[in-house]
Amino acid sequence: MNAEEWKRSLSETVEGFKSAIEKVEIENIEALETEYLGRKGRLTFLLRELKNFSVEERKELGKVGNRAKKEISEKLEEKRTDFEAKCARGDDRKPDFDFSLDGKPFPKGALHPITIVLGKITKSLLRLGFSVAQGPCLESEFYNFEALNIPQYHPSRDMQDTFYINLSNGSGMLLRTHTSPVQIRTMEKSRPPLRIISPGRVFRRDAVDASHSFVFHQIEGLYVDRKVSMADLKWTLETFIKDLFGEELRIRFRPSYFPFVEPGAEVDISCLFCGGKNAKCPVCKGGGWIEMLGAGLVHPNVFKNVGYEDGKWQGFAFGAGIERFAMLLFGIKDMRLFYENDVRVLKQFSGVEP
Ligand SMILES: [Zn+2]
Structure with a gap:
């Protein structure tokens, strides 16, 4: 070159x-x-x-x-x-993905059946003028038992039935055995008229089987005013139970004892499965009725314990197990299915509205 x-x-x-x-x-x-x-x-x-x-x-x-x-x-x-x-x-910056491609579908979660039923019950009762109140899961014996007129000798206070917890400061607490302490906490803080519901977790020292668990869910209802009767209670329960299970359903009250109500009643619903026509029905055993919840008129001692004037107020209270409603509503025979988180079960509730 x-x-x-x-x-x-x-x-x-x-x-x-x-x-x-x-x-x-x-x-x-x-x-x-x-x-x-x-x-x-x-x-x-x-x-x-x-x-x-x-x-x-x-x-x-x-x-x-x-x-x-x-x-x-x-x-x-x-x-x-x-x-x-x-x-x-930012000019000339090319996107590093293609807008025109189809998106990848991702799996959607579903509400848990307990959440769905809790939502249904709450919705129905809110329509009747109740509002939601909450309380702690860790309670004192006073709120869980004494204030609710549950005497020392009552079996639910036994070590075999309740989870007692000894705190480092020496005071004894327990995991609430029902949602009823919220009644006391609400009445202590406010004056009637009161209309509250309190959904939440409760704990019992139960072995787990098809119809028992050491943790489950309840919803509590309380209505206090100058004149409240069993008729108000029955109408309220009938309305919300029919809301859930349908208009054809009938309910009945059976006299029963709960320390915090007087009179007290067990509330049954007519059998959803056989209507009482099948003597071999596995749910009602042919009786035609299914035990649903406990209720009654608030005991005067309970009003006294929260400092309400003697004889001035009347009220009703009820407590229901959410799992029981969910089992009947969805035809689930074993309570354990609610806690096992098996997606094959949970998937079936995809899209079910509370
Ligand atoms: Zn039946």
Whole structure:
């Protein structure tokens, strides 16, 4: 290669670079630099060729060559600055995903059956003018037993029935065995008229089987006013139970004893499965009735314990197990299914509205 050929070759290289840098994309600028200035680059090759020329020629050609190198370097630098500015402004930034592709469907969760039933009951009772009150799961004996007129000898106070917890400060607490302590806490804080429901978790020292668990859910209802009767209680329960199970359902009261009510009643509903027509019905055993919840008129001692004036107030209270409602409503025979988190069970409630 003589000096003329070398010069021609250099100007071709520079021209080639100029047209390439015009079209270069951000992701190719590194490759373009390597192509011209890299160890085996086109310009590097020409500059290395200089060693074959005479000292005079080398002087002259070297100058031209270095000027070309400077020009290429500057143009690359300029382009980089340009790209950086564009990226910072957000123009020309290509999305790294394709908008036109179909989205990947992802699995949707479903509400737990207990949550669904709790929602249904709550919704129905809110419509009747009740509001929701909450209380702690860790309770004192006073709120769980004494204030509710539950005497020392009552079996539910036994170590075998209740989880007692000894705190480090020496005071004894327990995991509430029912939602009824919320009645006391609410009455202590507010004056009648009161209409509250209190859904929540309760705890008993029960072995787990198809119809028992050491933790389950209850909903408590309390209505206090100047004149409240068994008729109000019956109408309220009938209304919300029919809301849940349907208009054809009948309910009945059987006299029963709970220390915090007087009179007290067990409330049964007519059998949803056989209507009392099947002597072999596994749910009602042919009797035609299913035990549903406990209720009654608030005992005067309970009013006394929260400091309400004697004889001035009347009220009703009821407590129901949510699991029991859910089992009947969804035809579930084993309570353990609610706690095992088996997706094959839970999936079936997808889309069921509370
Ligand atoms: Zn039946």
